[in-house]
Amino acid sequence: MSDYKHKNNDPRDFSARDLRGRDAAEQDLRARFAALRAEEEAQAPPFALPSPDFAVRRSRWFAGKLVAAAVCLLAMAAAVFWLQPGPHKPKRRGDPVASLAQWKSPTDFLLQTPGRELLETVPTIGAWRDYAKAPRKPRRGQPRKKVLP
Amino acid sequence: MTQTDLQGELERMHAASFGWALWCCDHRREEAEEVLQTAYLKIMQGAARFDGRSSLQTWFFGVIRRTAREQRRRQWVRDGILGRWFRGQPAPMPPPDPEAAASGSQSSRALRQALQGLSARQRQVLHLVFYQDLTVEEASRVLKISLGTARTHFERGKTQLRQRLARPEEKHVGL
Secondary structure (H helix, E strand, O other), rough: HHHHHHHHOOOHHHHHHHHHHHHHHHHHHHHHHHHHHHHHOOOOOOOOOOOHHHHHHHHHHHHHHHHHHHHHHHHHHHHHHHHHHOOOOOOOOOOOOOOOOOOOOOOOOHHHHHHHHHHOOOOOOOOOHHHHHHHOOOOOOOOOOOOOO | HHHHHHHHHHHHHHHHHHHHHHHOOOOOOHHHHHHHHHHHHHHOOOOOOOOOOOOOOHHHHHHHHHHHHHHHHHHHHHHHHHHHHOOOOOOOOOOHHHHHHHOOOHHHHHHHHHHHHOOOHHHHHHHHHOOOOHHHHHHHHHHHHHHHHHHHHHHHHHHHHHHHHOHHHOOOOOO
């Protein structure tokens, strides 16, 4: 009796039984797979290596696809280059700049300061220019200080 | 290994290779045939070379798996992205061949349907071990995953498959 109890509690016994059960289940799976394999192998097409023509045709087809892809990429790059606005756009033919001396800066007008003619003209003897008549900016009067007695 | 020897070995493995290609292509027969032909072509052109680091079968199954993945990616681009441009909506992946799914014995059909519920990785590991009689280690080399990962997929896949096969009436409601 005690031996029976001992046997039942022996973990090695359980693992052995478990393994046996697992083996049986695995055998069942193997048998099922073997049946499936037999059916599928019966449907397999006959062995035939691809002919050299097939390889050549496939490589040509692949090369053709590569060339087509490269042409598409080039066309896209060219289109992007030519349609891009800004500095890459070629200048109009109407207003070519002849020389550097003729060139004027677009911000040149900023150098034309008011009253510049006073500095540029030389005063001449005999000619009188009444600068007093020139419109003056009204001066703000300074308040006089009161002198204490 | 000479070219003639290699061809002989490929011919000997042809049926098993076709079975593996079928599984890599979710049982789409035409796609599997094309994948297998492309894999043969890779070998003939020297794009895939056997260097003897593993068994010939392990190596060739790896070539088939990669080829199937490339083909699926190409098809996804063609039907997904280009299809969206031309038709306005992406084309879904074609379902597994219904004729192939319906063919075979009752046991095989049940097994196929039960396998559909597993993850792709679990299906592949189980297929390589039970169907192709490879070890789990060889399966891990074919799938380019670690041995521990392959063991985990194998154990979990087995458990789930057993459960699905044990209660067939509950599992295929949506199929």
